[in-house]
Amino acid sequence: MNKHLTILGVAFATSSLSASAAITLVAGWDTFTAEPERNSPPTTTTDTTATMSGTGNWGDWNNNALGASGDGTYGSLSNAIASAATGVGTGSSQDTNLSLGRNDKPGSLTFTLTNTSGLNRTMDAFYFDGVARNSQSADNWVLTFGGAISGTAATGELAQFAMMAASPAQRDWEVDLSTLSDNVWEAGTDAIFTLSVSGGAASANTGTNGGHETLIDNIGITADVIPEPSMSALLGLGGLGMILRRRP
Numbered sequence: 035m036n037k038h039l040t041i042l043g044v045a046f047a048t049s050s051l052s053a054s055a056a057i058t059l060v061a062g063w064d065t066f067t068a069e070p071e072r073n074s075p076p077t078t079t080t081d082t083t084a085t086m087s088g089t090g091n092w093g094d095w096n097n098n099a100l101g102a103s104g105d106g107t108y109g110s111l112s113n114a115i116a117s118a119a120t121g122v123g124t125g126s127s128q129d130t131n132l133s134l135g136r137n138d139k140p141g142s143l144t145f146t147l148t149n150t151s152g153l154n155r156t157m158d159a160f161y162f163d164g165v166a167r168n169s170q171s172a173d174n175w176v177l178t179f180g181g182a183i184s185g186t187a188a189t190g191e192l193a194q195f196a197m198m199a200a201s202p203a204q205r206d207w208e209v210d211l212s213t214l215s216d217n218v219w220e221a222g223t224d225a226i227f228t229l230s231v232s233g234g235a236a237s238a239n240t241g242t243n244g245g246h247e248t249l250i251d252n253i254g255i256t257a258d259v260i261p262e263p264s265m266s267a268l269l270g271l272g273g274l275g276m277i278l279r280r281r282p
Contacts, residue, residue, distance in 0.1 A: 055258035057158050060084075061147050062108055062254040064116040066094050066132050079259055081151035090141025092132050103131075103205055104198050108254030109161030110206040116252040131197065136246035139172035140232035146181070147225045147255060155219045157183055157211040158256040160227055163249075165205050166192040166234060170246035174233035177209050180226035185214030192231070197249045219257060227255065 061084035062077040078084050106118035134141040149155055166173035177188040193204040211217050219225045231248050 055155070057256055058259050059108065059111065059114040059254050060257045060259065061145070062114065062116065062252070063145075064108070064252045064254075066251075081149070081259065082257075083148045083150060084255075085146050086143060087146075088132075088141065088143045090134055091138035092134055092141055092143070093138075094132065103163035103202075103251045105202045105206070107161075107163075107202075107206065108252045109163055110202075110208045111159070111161045111254055111256065114254060116254065131249045131251040133247040133249050134172060134231060136168075136170040136172075136234065139234065139248065140230060141172070141248075142228055142230040143250065143253075145227045145229075145253065145255065147219075147227075147257075149182075149219050149221055149223055149225070151259070152221050154221055155258050157214070157217040157219055157225055158258065159211050160188075160209040161252070161254040161256070162207050162229065163197070163205045163251040164192050164207060164231075165197045165200050166194045166248050167196055168246040169194060169235045171234045172231040172248040174231065175207075176230045176232075178228045178230070179214060180228070182216075182218065182220050182223035183211070183214055183225045184216045185211075191233075192248065197251070225255075225257075229253070 058079065059077070060079045060082040063086060064077070076084050076086065103116075104118050106116055108114055108116045132143070160177060164175060171192075171194065173192045173194060175190050175192060179185055179187070188209040190207060193200050195204060197205060229250070231250075234246070234248075
């Protein structure tokens with residue numbers, strides 16, 4: 035009986051150490067400034083590093099009335115705060131969107147996340163705010179996956195509104211990563227996401243973008259984060275160790 039109790043005690047303490055992983059924002063981009071600085075370090079958890087790169091002529095958006103998504107979220111993610119500021123001040127000093135003009139499409143943004151936790155993790159969701167401002171804006175988006183994760187590409191069509199005029203439901207996007215054929219983010223590996231935009235009506239005037247920009251903002255990626263062992267669990271294991279040591 036005592037032997038069984040000891041085994042159960044060890045199992046209980048061990049289960050406490052391996053508490054359920056929490057889903058959280060592991061990387062987020064919500065503020066974009068002048069061109070080379072748009073790749074500045076994003077918001078990340080301590081067990082994640084992340085970078086962003088792009089193809090196409092992405093710029094920053096500095097229109098005070100038609101700028102950021104305004105609702106303070108990463109897409110439809112409600113439990114993490116993103117920048118809701120519009121472009122203010124002089125030039126692009128506080129821009130909060132990336133923009134792709136009708137003469138610069140198609141374009142893509144690639145996000146590379148490295149798992150530095152030392153443990154295998156699982157990807158949860160990809161969020162972003164996006165809108166096609168006018169008929170000649172790139173309005174079709176495709177999200178593809180690479181590195182440690184893989185699966186069928188996700189697609190959608192951006193609403194044609196100024197970002198501030200669009201409702202949250204029209205500008206907020208979420209891609210469920212739990213349905214990927216492989217969403218396991220192994221320790222020390224990269225998970226790669228590429229968001230591409232294209233389409234829109236053919237340009238009747240190639241001399242100017244004329245307000246036909248595609249705006250992307252507040253990009254966030256969630257995954258599980260393994261919590262540190264609780265102090266009570268560590269004390270429980272320590273106590274069990276002392277009991278086992280004192281047994282004849």
